[in-house]
Amino acid sequence: MESTLKEIREDGASVLDLDPKTAVSGGVEDIYGEDQATAEQLVTPWTISVASGYSLLRDPQHNKGLAFTEKERDAHYLRGILPPISITQELQEKKFMHNLRQYEVPLQRYVSMMDLQERNQRLFYKLLMDNVEELLPVVYTPTVGEACQKYGCIFRRPQGLYISLKEKGKILEVLKNWPQRNIQVIVVTDGERILGLGDLGCQGMGIPVGKLSLYTALGGIRPSTCLPITIDVGTNNQQLLKDEFYIGLRQKRATGQEYSELLHEFMGAVKQNYGEKVLIQFEDFANHNAFELLAKYGTSHLVFNDDIQGTASVVLSGVVAALKLVGGSLAEHTFLFLGAGEAGTGIAELIALEMSKQTKAPLEETRKRIFLVDSKGLIVSSRKESLQHFKKPWAHEHEPASNLLDAVKAIKPTILIGSSGVGKTFTKEVIEALASFNEKPVIFALSNPTSQSECTAEEAYTWTNGRAIFASGSPFDPVKCNGKVYVPGQSNNAYIFPGFGLGVVMSGAIRVHDDMLLAASEALAQQVTQENLDSGLIYPSFKTIRKISAQIAANVAEKAYELGLASHLPRPANLVKHAESCMYSPVYRTYR
Incomplete structure (x- = not known):
């Protein structure tokens, strides 16, 4: 930097190496901000005031704990506040993982990780990135489900924004209370359909927090541009309403006009405060609201529903890969779904779209290769009048079947997909029927958490004598069957x-x-x-x-x-390299 300013504010905080050319209100004058620095750019080009001394150790975005060097301790009033030893980030990581592995209860590991995120952000993300296979089930499914159920008990400090019916008419003001101004991704839930656990109301906040942790660790979106939001319109969960530790509104869930008006105000306020390029991800909304919100705001906002679109994309990818083992093109296979909600119909539609793209056949034709079963049996044309609008495209001309087993025997699918949210529905009879007319039956048991999975990996492999090609929503351990070890895949939206x-x-x-x-x-x-x-x-x-x-x-x-x-023009010549250069790095910076 050409010239730098150092000063001490009245409150004792220091302004670190403030370059007058980049000293602008609200932070760094570029798209990605200071977190864009790569491993080669370890000296942070500070443009904002950072607290010093004891306050610096309480700032998760900048705290390094015992990794502060001797020079940094002198420059930022940390001498004596920390023990005399100075250690590396790698040793901190080793120590934390050692301690974490002492916990036998998954929820204890979750709480420990959340505590770390709240005191040392970079170490949290380095741990998650370096130990992703071990820690993904801790910070997300299946443990996050239990965390949401007990969120009132484990709540320590806010990790996102809570917008309730009390804030109606002033949502824009609430958004402005969030300390970060440059927001790029929002994950929002109303808590009505958390995983396969139902209505958890305000305690659904664990889902947006978990999803955005993965946006940073796995996708490189910098954490300061991520905003978790829970819309609290009440809950119909009687157990929560009676729970003295419940943190949300104690009232029945608002519906109809009251609900629509609050969501409309929210969507307008987000666009007004952050612009139209902020990605709004809808998460764990009930079916009726999920489809309506996506249709309503898809043409006016940058919106994405992970349950409908994200699940569809990851399952389609698994199906395409499975065809390399099974053979045949997408259009040559027959699909049967258990579950006709947002996940099931979303996956079915994307598969039909890909079939249409490959074969040039109309979408109406490719949909006929896909059948759905809901709680009332096979969706057929004779039921069309009583179906919800999002199920109607799947009402084909076919004889009714009252249950999944009858549907499997009648349809003879090559690929069976479960997105019902109900555990143990792929019974031994269902799997054996599927295996009777498929050399390599493809089985996706997608419902989360693990307890809600349609079948286990062990059941799928055992009941097909090891012939199944299996993937699940939550992780399963490897299975030994007929002397061979099978490693089940995880169809994870992550x-x-x-x-x-x-x-x-x-x-x-x-x-x-x-x-x-x-x-x-x-x-x-x-x-x-x-x-x-x-x-x-x-x-x-x-x-x-x-x-x-x-x-x-x-x-x-x-x-x-x-x-x-x-809108970011011109288009970079090498998009893969550009993506890698944009990714957040959790490596500690040197503070001057």
Whole structure:
């Protein structure tokens, strides 16, 4: 830097190396801000005031704990506040992982990780990135489900914004209370359908917090630009309403006009406060609201529903990879879904779109290869009048079937997909029937958390004598069957949404298009190696997730540029390298 200013404010905080050319209100004058620095740029170009001394150790964004050097301790009034030893970030990581592994209860690990995030942000993300396969089930499914159920008991400090009916008429003011101004990704829930656990009301906040942790760790979106939000309109969960530790509104869930008006005010306030290039991800809304919100705001806002679109994209990718083991094109297979909610119909629609793209056949025709079963049986044309609008495209001419087993026997699907949210519904009879007319039956048991999975990996492999190609929503341990070890794949949305979000952000996309979802699926399927396929895996290892996310981001951004939806011009020559350069690095910076 050419010239720098050092001064001490009246409150004792120091302004560190403030370059007058970049000293602008609200932070760094570029798209990605100071967190864009890579491992080669370890000296932070400060443009904002940072607290010193004891306050610096209470600032999670800048605290380094015992990793502060001797020079930094003198410069920032830390001498004596810390023990005399100075250690590396790597040793801090080793120590924390050692301590974390002492806990036998998953929720204890979750709380420990959240505590770390609240006191040392960079160490939290370094841990998560370096130990992704071990820690992903801790900070997200399945443990996050239990965390949401007990959120009132484990709540310590706010990690996002709570917008309740009390804030109606002043949501814009509430958004301005959030300390960060440059927001790029918002994950919002109303808590009505958390995983397969139902209405958890205000305690659904664990989901946006967890999702955005993965946006940063797996997709490289910097944490200061991520905002978790819970919309609290009440809950119909009687147990929570009676719980003295419940942190939300103690009233029945608002519906109809009252609900719509609050959501409309929220969407308008977000656009007004952050602009139209902020990605708003709807998460765990009930079916009726999820489809309506996506349809209503898809043409006016940059919106994405992970339950509908993210799940669809990751499952389509798994199906495409599975075909390399089973053979045949997408259009040659027959699909049967258990569950016709937002996940089931979202996956079905994206598969039909990809079939249509491959065969040039009309979408109405490709949908006929896909059948759905809901709580009342097979969805057929004779039921059309009583169906919800999002189920009607799947009401085909066919004899009724009152249950899944009858539907399997009648349809003879090659691929069975469960998104019902109800555990143990892929029974031994169902799996054996599927295996009777498929040499390699493809089974996706997608419902979360683990307790709600339609079947376990062990059941799928055992009941098919090891012939199944299996993937689940929550992780399962490897299974030994007939003397062979099978490693079950995890059809986890975390493969898709972090890279998808990065692609949207780095291209400055103003809308989400279905072709961008197909591009994400294709990118993920291309990352499945022959080694993965040889062991029966239809998804790549999470160990390479940052590389995978960069490829997905590049594909998504390329499609955004093709469609004329990107606003960051000119288009970078190498989108993969550009994606990698935009990714947040959790390595500590040197403080001057």
